[in-house]
Amino acid sequence: MGRENNPCATVPETAPWGMATIRAIIWRGGVGAVFAVVLLPMLAVMWLSFFDQEVISFPPEGYTWAWYVNAWEKRQFARGFVNSLQLALLASAIGVTLGTAAAYALVRAKFPAKSFIGTLLLGPLAVPGVVLGTALYVFFVEFDNAFDFQIVATLPGLIAAHVLLTVPWTVRLVAASLQGIGPAAEEAAANLGARPWTVFRRVTLPMMRSGVVAGALFSFIQSFENLELTLLLVGPGRSTLPVEMLNYLEFRIDPTLAAVATIQIVIIGALMLITDRFVNLSRVVS
Amino acid sequence: MTRLVLEGLRRTYGPTVAVDRVDLEVAQGELVALLGPSGCGKTTTLRMVAGFVAPTAGRILIGGKDVTSAPPYGRDTGMVFQGYALFPHMTVAENVGFGLEMRRVGRAERDTRIAEALRLVRLDGYGERRITQMSGGQQQRVALARALVVNPGVFLLDEPLSNLDARLRAEVRVEIRALQQRLGLTTLFVTHDQEEALTMADRMVVMDHGRVRQIGPPEELYERPADLFVAGFLGRCNTFRGRVESPGTFRAGAIALPCDGGTPGITSAMVVRPERVAIDRTTGRLPGRIAMVTYLGGLTDWHVQTDAGTVLVTRPTPTDGDALRHLAPGDPVHLDWSPAAGRLLPDENPTDPTTGVSA
Ligand SMILES: Nc1ncnc2c1ncn2[C@@H]1O[C@H](COP(=O)(O)OP(=O)(O)OP(=O)(O)O)[C@@H](O)[C@H]1O
Ligand SMILES: [Mg+2]
Numbered sequence: 001m002g003r004e005n006n007p008c009a010t011v012p013e014t015a016p017w018g019m020a021t022i023r024a025i026i027w028r029g030g031v032g033a034v035f036a037v038v039l040l041p042m043l044a045v046m047w048l049s050f051f052d053q054e055v056i057s058f059p060p061e062g063y064t065w066a067w068y069v070n071a072w073e074k075r076q077f078a079r080g081f082v083n084s085l086q087l088a089l090l091a092s093a094i095g096v097t098l099g100t101a102a103a104y105a106l107v108r109a110k111f112p113a114k115s116f117i118g119t120l121l122l123g124p125l126a127v128p129g130v131v132l133g134t135a136l137y138v139f140f141v142e143f144d145n146a147f148d149f150q151i152v153a154t155l156p157g158l159i160a161a162h163v164l165l166t167v168p169w170t171v172r173l174v175a176a177s178l179q180g181i182g183p184a185a186e187e188a189a190a191n192l193g194a195r196p197w198t199v200f201r202r203v204t205l206p207m208m209r210s211g212v213v214a215g216a217l218f219s220f221i222q223s224f225e226n227l228e229l230t231l232l233l234v235g236p237g238r239s240t241l242p243v244e245m246l247n248y249l250e251f252r253i254d255p256t257l258a259a260v261a262t263i264q265i266v267i268i269g270a271l272m273l274i275t276d277r278f279v280n281l282s283r284v285v286s
Numbered sequence: 287m288t289r290l291v292l293e294g295l296r297r298t299y300g301p302t303v304a305v306d307r308v309d310l311e312v313a314q315g316e317l318v319a320l321l322g323p324s325g326c327g328k329t330t331t332l333r334m335v336a337g338f339v340a341p342t343a344g345r346i347l348i349g350g351k352d353v354t355s356a357p358p359y360g361r362d363t364g365m366v367f368q369g370y371a372l373f374p375h376m377t378v379a380e381n382v383g384f385g386l387e388m389r390r391v392g393r394a395e396r397d398t399r400i401a402e403a404l405r406l407v408r409l410d411g412y413g414e415r416r417i418t419q420m421s422g423g424q425q426q427r428v429a430l431a432r433a434l435v436v437n438p439g440v441f442l443l444d445e446p447l448s449n450l451d452a453r454l455r456a457e458v459r460v461e462i463r464a465l466q467q468r469l470g471l472t473t474l475f476v477t478h479d480q481e482e483a484l485t486m487a488d489r490m491v492v493m494d495h496g497r498v499r500q501i502g503p504p505e506e507l508y509e510r511p512a513d514l515f516v517a518g519f520l521g522r523c524n525t526f527r528g529r530v531e532s533p534g535t536f537r538a539g540a541i542a543l544p545c546d547g548g549t550p551g552i553t554s555a556m557v558v559r560p561e562r563v564a565i566d567r568t569t570g571r572l573p574g575r576i577a578m579v580t581y582l583g584g585l586t587d588w589h590v591q592t593d594a595g596t597v598l599v600t601r602p603t604p605t606d607g608d609a610l611r612h613l614a615p616g617d618p619v620h621l622d623w624s625p626a627a628g629r630l631l632p633d634e635n636p637t638d639p640t641t642g643v644s645a
Pocket of ligand 2: 305
């Protein structure tokens with residue numbers, strides 16, 4: 001993220017309009033086009049959030065902050081935000097802890113059916129959210145019936161479901177960062193007299209810090225913005241921000257949602273920038 | 287007193303026998319080099335001593351104590367890893383102090399000993415640097431300091447110089463040896479560089495396919511190799527195949543060559559070091575023609591085509607007035623060596639008729 005190095009710098013410029021220059025221009029244009037495709041919808045949403053009209057049409061009749069005021073006054077958005085925050089924090093904390101332990105075992109330890117378990121842990125990434133949500137809903141209902149213990153529409157049930165989203169991201173990112181490290185430093189620590197837990201705490205964990213931080217960030221985002229799973233499993237009065245946005249959409253289509261989305265984009269963008277200062281995200285993710 | 291003893295050490299990986307029946311004693315303060323071609327089991331042996339690899343069979347004793355099944359942190363070893371394996375998230379001083387911290391040495395004493403260790407490897411003043419700010423040679427010395435500061439009973443080094451350039455390698459080699467002798471450390475040193483082993487070791491162990499081929503001081507291994515493998519692995523040699531005709535005479539085909547004693551009738555191989563072969567324009571028992579001349583600066587290599595095969599001769603480069611100065615391919619020459627230089631060895635491949643130079 002952010003730290004894209006200039007691709008032209010590596011292309012030596014020989015003659016004007018030589019092959020190298022043409023290649024550099026094509027390369028530059030390609031990169032620019034990809035960025036545009038990724039960024040345009042976000043920029044469009046941000047722009048819309050300031051339109052001074054209820055039904056969106058081009059060109060805008062004027063600009064206003066009114067939709068931000070409206071978003072603030074509609075308390076369901078603030079409530080949803082707090083609910084989302086709570087859910088995402090808990091699901092990330094649990095998922096990152098479990099995922100880090102799992103990634104460590106997958107990379108360092110030897111045990112039967114290792115690659116199968118590895119694939120299984122990444123599984124939720126491959127299943128569409130609606131399918132996963134429906135399956136979990138049915139499973140939870142059956143569980144309720146069998147044990148007379150309610151999970152459907154409870155916070156723990158929702159957290160458990162979101163952990164399915166946060167674990168795969170953590171496993172992937174932490175395993176990638178561990179693979180780059182190799183066991184030599186851990187062996188050196190053991191050789192110097194550190195017991196296994198000390199080795200993990202003093203050497204392994206700090207060395208895979210960037211993987212863990214990136215895992216936490218992506219887990220948080222995944223959980224925070226999830227709609228499909230939450231929609232099927234959330235309990236009354238505990239709606240998250242994406243669910244509240246959907247609810248609002250059922251009655252009105254005005255730029256209030258664009259304002260809420262803009263706030264969300266700004267918060268997530270800030271989170272990424274802050275994280276990138278501490279660990280080089282672009283290195284971990286690529 | 288810390289003596290290291292390996293008894294019948296063996297390690298297999300599935301069908302691969304990585305180390306087989308290795309018996310070795312390293313005396314207090316002695317430096318023993320493990321030498322051999324790639325994949326011969328040097329690293330595996332060292333890692334068994336450090337406790338990272340469990341032996342399939344055999345015992346390891348450090349200072350008389352059986353540590354065969356002790357965990358790495360329960361053994362009194364200090365290891366320098368091939369890639370140094372420094373902790374990138376700690377400063378130089380924190381790296382060096384890690385082992386002391388694990389041994390619960392107090393802060394004040396720790397700082398003194400860290401400073402002392404850094405001085406020992408000539409890195410005083412670098413304590414607050416980050417590992418990434420150190421050059422390869424400096425990192426190597428941090429790794430040395432980190433292993434030495436805990437004053438280990440057994441000092442283990444796995445190709446610690448292989449990441450350094452030739453010049454630095456020669457320098458650090460001398461430093462390590464001096465430190466090891468000054469501190470009287472019982473040391474096991476893995477290398478595949480014969481020059482490193484020859485110059486540093488009190489004794490050398492030549493391994494091949496997991497087995498020990500020969501153990502002894504460098505001179506002994508070089509001058510009196512036990513078999514063709516050791517002779518060919520250490521330095522270069524000319525190998526002749528044939529049989530002993532009479533004590534002191536070796537017959538390779540139609541040619542009679544001087545050899546060191548021997549029992550008549552025995553089929554064997556004879557090896558002669560290239561620097562022990564005399565070359566002359568007129569006199570010598572083995573006539574031939576120059577095939578190639580390679581100027582090496584202080585030394586010159588002559589490849590000489592003879593009836594007993596190509597013979598390599600290495601001698602100090604002749605001075606200007608010398609008759610050998612301008613030998614060119616095709617020139618006739620005569621070779622000779624003293625009987626003591628022709629060492630008889632068991633022929634491992636009696637059916638293989640090749641005779642010639644091996645590097
Ligand atoms: N973890 C392992 N799993 C399977 N085989 C192994 C393992 N470690 C080593 N081996 C095998 O054991 C043999 C000895 O390996 P070892 O690393 O000890 O060689 P080495 O003498 O250190 O070689 P090099 O000079 O290349 O470092 C090799 O054939 C190697 O393939
Ligand atoms: Mg090795």
